[in-house]
Amino acid sequence: MSQILMIEDEPRISSFVAKGLKAEGLTTTVAATGREGLVLALTGGFDLVILDLGLPDLDGFEVLERIRAQDRQLPVIILTARTSGEDTVTGLTSGADDYVPKPFRFAELVARVRLRLRGDNGGARAVEDPVLRHADLALDPVRHVATIDGVEVDLSAREFSLAEAFLRHPGQALSREQLLSRVWGYDFDPGSNVVDVYVRYLRTKLGVTRFATVRGVGYRLVAEKDYRPYQPEDD
Structure with missing residues (x-):
């Protein structure tokens, strides 16, 4: 079962996503701060990270940059209310694999998660998505x-x-x-x-x-x- 790390400080959103991903057969760990999420991302053996930008301690872009400094392969999907073109470009050029604006449809988020997991053909992160x-x-x-x-x-x-x-x-x-x-x-x-x-x-x-x-x-x-x-x- 794939392991998802969600770095999100709003409990309503993190709980909603975690429950939904569990129903889809994916295990989710939630970190409410950037520092906690960063430690988990680099040591927890996760298959994918869902990252908010508006965190209470570290800016999400800083978290992303620190992850990418040590792990270039871990898929990262930004999930944020910051929807300006500048933020989107910054996120993608800083190493995010995808950028999903809030509010979002859960079905779309799941599709993007499965796509990124399936995109790694190198081992445990690969996920079949059968008909x-x-x-x-x-x-x-x-x-x-x-x-x-x-x-x-x-x-x-x-x-x-x-x-x-x-x-x-x-x-x-x-x-x-x-x-x-x-x-x-x-x-x-x-x-x-x-x-x-x-x-x-x-x-x-x-x-x-x-x-x-x-x-x-x-x-x-x-x-x-x-x-x-x-x-x-x-x-």
Whole structure:
């Protein structure tokens, strides 16, 4: 299991990301200060670092520079509210592998994490990202392609991310809040009905019986043995 270090001083964000990554099969250690994060990054045997820039003791760029002075291979993704073009350029030219602005969609962050882990072909950091399957449905997270019985289905970016969330947690009841945070971001309005709207879109495109409503909770991907062949939802 890949080991992720998150250097982030805001507990709400670090807790949200750590829980989400755990659900994706990734172990996360959180450091709330730059100094603590720097020590862990250089001694903890981590496979990837998620780094905030606005830390209480050291500037994130300084942490990045110190990491790069001793380790040129450790993937580092900057996750920050500092979104100016100058900061982005500074981060990437200082050695960051990616730069993700806040607010962010969790599904996008996970995709970037998996991409950076997979990009190291030299050993423990390499991670397979297989095609996700459910009966006649296949999702390829790398190519961002969905097919049913080999025929490509046109999904928007949000629809694909929502379908991926279900296929990565087969049979698990996922609350609307969980789906909101994973697909739309940690700061999305929890009172929104956008999840219900997009589940309807998926039922229309991927099969009305593929996604079951769990009363009082949210939705789940039905067991493959209970799924009937693809049938568009009647309007």
